[in-house]
Amino acid sequence: MRKPIIAGNWKMFKLIGDSVDTAIELRQLVTDVSHCEIIIGPVATALNAVAERMSGSNIRVAAQNCSTETEHGAHTGELCCDMLKDAGADSVIIGHSERRQFYGETDASVNQKTKAAISFGLDAIVCVGESLEQRESGQAQSVVGGQLENGLRGLTVSDMERIIVAYEPVWAIGTGKTATPEQAQEMHAYIRKVLSGAHGSEVADGVRILYGGSVKPANVSDLMANDDIDGALVGGASLEASSFAQIVKYR
Numbered sequence: 403m404r405k406p407i408i409a410g411n412w413k414m415f416k417l418i419g420d421s422v423d424t425a426i427e428l429r430q431l432v433t434d435v436s437h438c439e440i441i442i443g444p445v446a447t448a449l450n451a452v453a454e455r456m457s458g459s460n461i462r463v464a465a466q467n468c469s470t471e472t473e474h475g476a477h478t479g480e481l482c483c484d485m486l487k488d489a490g491a492d493s494v495i496i497g498h499s500e501r502r503q504f505y506g507e508t509d510a511s512v513n514q515k516t517k518a519a520i521s522f523g524l525d526a527i528v529c530v531g532e533s534l535e536q537r538e539s540g541q542a543q544s545v546v547g548g549q550l551e552n553g554l555r556g557l558t559v560s561d562m563e564r565i566i567v568a569y570e571p572v573w574a575i576g577t578g579k580t581a582t583p584e585q586a587q588e589m590h591a592y593i594r595k596v597l598s599g600a601h602g603s604e605v606a607d608g609v610r611i612l613y614g615g616s617v618k619p620a621n622v623s624d625l626m627a628n629d630d631i632d633g634a635l636v637g638g639a640s641l642e643a644s645s646f647a648q649i650v651k652y653r
């Protein structure tokens with residue numbers, strides 16, 4: 403069975419002190435939770451401080467991006483996956499739509515970063531999702547299918563154990579518009595079909611597929627009630643420990 407994952411993406415919010423305070427508050431609120439894995443993704447400067455405070459808890463820590471490079475070298479401003487691991491991350495968000503839209507992330511760089519993450523033993527939370535125009539012109543599945551096939555190209559069966567897919571329709575991120583549970587389930591089932599075609603049905607059955615896009619305490623249970631929705635990647639509503647804890651306790 404797939405253990406659900408509730409992950410928070412803190413984007414470019416919070417200084418170190420606030421990050422640590424939020425994480426500690428969350429730790430206290432979810433101390434008894436075992437029905438799902440919990441991940442928080444602070445800014446890179448706060449990774450180490452947060453990870454140290456989460457040590458021994460049921461909260462995992464993710465980075466929000468990584469370098470395509472696997473060797474240390476002259477790459478100003480980049481962070482190699484072993485540095486993220488050294489700072490305490492056990493996973494990394496790759497290909498978030500904000501990075502695809504504003505920072506030139508492509509399926510090819512997603513593929514390189516995903517392989518880099520796996521080679522250092524990090525789980526890769528690979529984000530895919532269509533824009534509003536693409537959905538309205540009937541291209542949603544072909545866009546998401548292409549992102550998956552290209553982003554995960556060349557991964558072995560054991561590599562795929564480190565993959566978590568996040569379906570995040572771009573039109574639902576930070577907009578207050580959520581995909582209906584039916585829309586989300588339909589795309590998640592399609593994603594599993596694409597994974598099955600590319601990597602085999604056993605692999606596809608094991609991959610956790612998270613939904614992201616304006617997930618809140620009020621809508622998480624309806625989303626989580628669907629067979630192929632294995633969790634949530636939460637932006638805005640993860641910034642406060644109390645609302646994120648309510649999402650974690652969706653049951």
Ligand code: PEP
Binds near residue numbers: 413617635
């Ligand atoms: C996100 O940043 O991945 C996200 C889904 O944001 P929000 O929950 O704010 O829509």
